[in-house]
Amino acid sequence: MAAVIRLLSPWRFDRLVRASKAARMPCVELHSTAALMAASVEEFNAAKEKLGALKKDPGNEVKLKIYALFKQATQGPCNTPKPSMLDFVNKAKWDAWKSLGSTSQEEARQQYVDLISSLVGAEAPAVAAQPIGSTKGFQTLLMSTEDNITTIRLNRPEKKNAITVEMYNELIEALDHAGKDDSVITVITGSGDYYCSGNDLNNFRKIPEGGVEKMAKDSGELLKRYVKAYIDFPKPLIGVINGPAVGVSVTLLGLFDVVYATERATFHTPFSQLGQSPEGCSSYLFPKIMGAAKASEMLLFNKKLTAAQACEVGLVTEVFPESSFQAEVWTRLRAYAKLPRNSLALSKQLIRGVEKEKLHAINDAEVERLMERWLSDECMQAIVSFFQAKSKL
Numbered sequence: 001m002a003a004v005i006r007l008l009s010p011w012r013f014d015r016l017v018r019a020s021k022a023a024r025m026p027c028v029e030l031h032s033t034a035a036l037m038a039a040s041v042e043e044f045n046a047a048k049e050k051l052g053a054l055k056k057d058p059g060n061e062v063k064l065k066i067y068a069l070f071k072q073a074t075q076g077p078c079n080t081p082k083p084s085m086l087d088f089v090n091k092a093k094w095d096a097w098k099s100l101g102s103t104s105q106e107e108a109r110q111q112y113v114d115l116i117s118s119l120v121g122a123e124a125p126a127v128a129a130q131p132i133g134s135t136k137g138f139q140t141l142l143m144s145t146e147d148n149i150t151t152i153r154l155n156r157p158e159k160k161n162a163i164t165v166e167m168y169n170e171l172i173e174a175l176d177h178a179g180k181d182d183s184v185i186t187v188i189t190g191s192g193d194y195y196c197s198g199n200d201l202n203n204f205r206k207i208p209e210g211g212v213e214k215m216a217k218d219s220g221e222l223l224k225r226y227v228k229a230y231i232d233f234p235k236p237l238i239g240v241i242n243g244p245a246v247g248v249s250v251t252l253l254g255l256f257d258v259v260y261a262t263e264r265a266t267f268h269t270p271f272s273q274l275g276q277s278p279e280g281c282s283s284y285l286f287p288k289i290m291g292a293a294k295a296s297e298m299l300l301f302n303k304k305l306t307a308a309q310a311c312e313v314g315l316v317t318e319v320f321p322e323s324s325f326q327a328e329v330w331t332r333l334r335a336y337a338k339l340p341r342n343s344l345a346l347s348k349q350l351i352r353g354v355e356k357e358k359l360h361a362i363n364d365a366e367v368e369r370l371m372e373r374w375l376s377d378e379c380m381q382a383i384v385s386f387f388q389a390k391s392k393l
């Protein structure tokens with residue numbers, strides 16, 4: 001612990017004070033898993049030792065959090081006089097400790113243990129923190145179940161996980177399987193640096209024998225079934241957004257129950273740029289989630305949101321630092337997955353059930369409109385421009 005305190009050197013006043021302010025903002029707050037069980041004193045002591053073995057400096061914001069949790073766990077709520085405004089370092093430390101309010105010593109101990117374990121986990125290879133249990137074979141996805149969590153991972157990292165016709169079909173099958181298996185929660189995430197770059201625009205270049213009309217009709221039916229799989233999904237569905245998200249991978253987030261994002265993620269729906277229109281029930285759910293004006297900026301005017309902005313408007317539940325994203329999120333999800341399966345599924349169905357019929361009608365209407373759009377000159381021209389820019393024609 002002494003090492004941690006030493007790292008808070010006085011020449012970092014500026015960043016430290018900024019960090020202590022940021023720690024109070026909900027969207028950029030550093031996170032540790034809510035205590036479902038209290039850690040033992042042995043676990044706490046073991047975590048203290050692990051802290052000394054960390055190879056990377058976790059940054060001032062995290063160090064302040066560690067300091068505060070340590071004080072709260074060992075001494076209880078902050079009871080020392082407030083340092084003077086000019087004593088920047090001690091003031092930042094005092095603020096961090098004070099911000100824990102009346103958090104109990106047991107809970108602080110658990111949060112301390114979770115935070116250290118997430119930092120240690122983040123230094124291990126990224127896959128170590130992720131499920132590797134039983135798997136099901138797909139061409140474009142990795143699907144596995146472990147610790148009561150079924151994980152569906154989009155797996156075309158070299159194409160930024162763009163969704164091909166094959167991937168749409170596999171996702172529908174994977175969701176059907178996950179909805180029926182024994183897992184408690186289902187997670188969708190991506191491989192590589194992107195979460196997903198949306199519809200694979202090559203889908204528009206594969207014209208079947210029936211011509212473009214047949215292509216639009218087939219694509220419409222596929223999209224409708226795809227969105228339906230989300231509307232009807234029977235248990236908690238969690239998005240672990242590991243990087244930028246585009247198009248349909250963003251619009252569908254309104255149908256997820258919880259969305260965790262790395263600070264590196266962005267959220268972009270360039271429909272009008274592509275001569276298209278919104279899908280995934282976003283024409284209804286986005287205005288409902290974020291208000292009509294913010295939804296219009298995204299859905300009409302292609303505004304790209306940062307993770308923090310997406311969190312502010314309610315599309316994202318929580319944003320995590322990139323360095324501890326995987327470790328923190330999976331620690332938290334494992335805790336959630338210990339909750340009773342049926343209670344979670346039935347509660348989710350109560351929350352979502354009220355609007356199910358409406359959502360299906362919206363899905364139908366959005367797909368109708370898109371089938372027309374896909375045949376429009378505006379759309380064709382935009383697709384051609386994308387591939388011309390990529391020198392694919």
Ligand code: COA
Nearest residue numbers: 158159160162197198199200201202246247248270274390
């Ligand atoms: N459809 C088809 N191919 C896609 C794709 C998509 N949606 N997204 C990425 N790719 C392909 C690229 O063509 C490229 O293929 P190549 O290696 O054969 O050239 C590869 O994935 C890597 O993408 P690249 O464009 O080189 O990476 P980047 O970091 O420069 O840009 C994106 C990433 C996502 C910003 C850019 O690829 C893009 O704008 N894609 C289109 C996104 C889109 O409009 N989606 C539909 C929304 S409705």
